[in-house]
């Protein structure tokens with residue numbers, strides 16, 4: 001009997017790595033022909049770039065040390081220069097660039113400062129009920145709209161007047177050093193995979209877990225299918241699930257239908273990678289697009305990582321479109337044209353320098369980094385509690401590569417020490433800062 005891990009994303013691979021190296025028999029089932037989940041890279045000619053923007057947060061010291069040990073001198077510091085694109089102008093999010101006005105024209109800056117002063121007054125007069133009130137009271141409506149609101153609404157799909165108040169606990173990683181693997185996030189997957197295989201673990205690619213059956217509160221059978229259609233059964237000792245809660249719930253036979261008003265369901269991202277024969281005209285690592293007139297959510301500039309993702313002298317961008325619920329990008333055929341046109345209009349690229357475009361989309365995949373909204377989505381919490389009710393099942397998918405990795409590491413250590421409670425307690429999604437407790 002072995003430990004079966006569903007999904008070879010960052011969470012599943014990290015769990016498998018720890019368990020295989022501790023001498024356990026592990027089998028990873030991965031439905032795609034390539035392992036890595038969100039860590040995968042896109043290869044085009046000599047480019048090897050992440051799928052969309054992939055920031056390795058330093059929120060969880062244990063995880064950051066894990067990556068550091070894994071990557072060694074291939075984990076390079078990154079200059080995390082972030083800009084905000086608002087009404088065709090780029091303003092700096094990091095105050096150390098372009099002085100205190102952050103690139104804002106005087107007139108706009110003065111208007112925003114006076115709105116910030118008014119915001120502080122209105123805070124005394126008006127109760128703070130939404131994220132909008134909370135931000136206006138701290139920064140005023142002008143700075144909030146430019147630097148936070150539009151972008152946040154695009155990523156989460158939640159209007160700020162309905163959004164919950166942010167947690168008051170400060171994030172200690174805000175000013176932490178940013179680092180990235182030499183050839184992008186797939187390097188983490190590559191290192192984990194070779195560690196698993198060297199320790200005797202198995203990774204079955206092109207293999208989908210179809211259903212899990214249970215006896216007496218334990219998962220006792222997994223029905224899986226190979227890409228050629230062949231079905232087979234596994235009798236696991238323990239199951240670690242690095243797949244989304246929706247998929248896990250359906251393999252468990254749970255018929256719960258997500259409520260449409262629950263924002264965290266149905267988030268999707270459409271990615272347009274643009275490869276260039278010269279660097280783009282922006283020094284930023286990424287731009288957050290906050291003006292509602294543009295459908296673009298985020299622009300990542302892989303050349304600004306200063307590593308080996310982009311060959312010297314060339315350029316690569318990824319433009320991310322966030323969609324929610326039933327809203328989709330209607331015509332993919334026009335998306336390429338529309339994206340290039342917008343980048344040219346913004347003076348970021350010249351069309352003549354485009355040497356390749358790749359469009360991809362992700363479903364059941366969440367670019368928002370907060371589990372706070374998950375904890376407000378009742379159906380999701382029911383799915384989570386249902387999965388946890390099986391005593392040998394560990395659901396580890398979280399929003400954030402670091403959090404999934406953390407949940408994978410904690411699941412592995414719970415299995416090795418026999419302390420499942422510690423896993424449940426430290427990774428509980430509605431716990432405000434589980435990774436710090």
Ligand SMILES: Cc1cc2nc3c(=O)[nH]c(=O)nc-3n(C[C@H](O)[C@H](O)[C@H](O)COP(=O)(O)OP(=O)(O)OC[C@H]3O[C@@H](n4cnc5c(N)ncnc54)[C@H](O)[C@@H]3O)c2cc1C
Nearest residue numbers: 007009010011031037038052054055209367397400401404
């Ligand atoms: C566009 C985008 C940008 C993001 N940016 C960031 C970021 O900057 N920083 C950050 O920390 N997080 C980011 N995230 C979130 C992050 O990608 C996820 O939190 C993380 O990938 C979750 O890891 P995981 O291992 O749990 O799952 P995944 O990476 O989703 O891996 C799950 C794996 O399971 C496989 N699978 C699915 N169903 C089955 C099945 N039935 N049987 C077998 N295998 C199956 C899938 O093919 C996949 O390989 C982003 C997400 C998106 C979509």
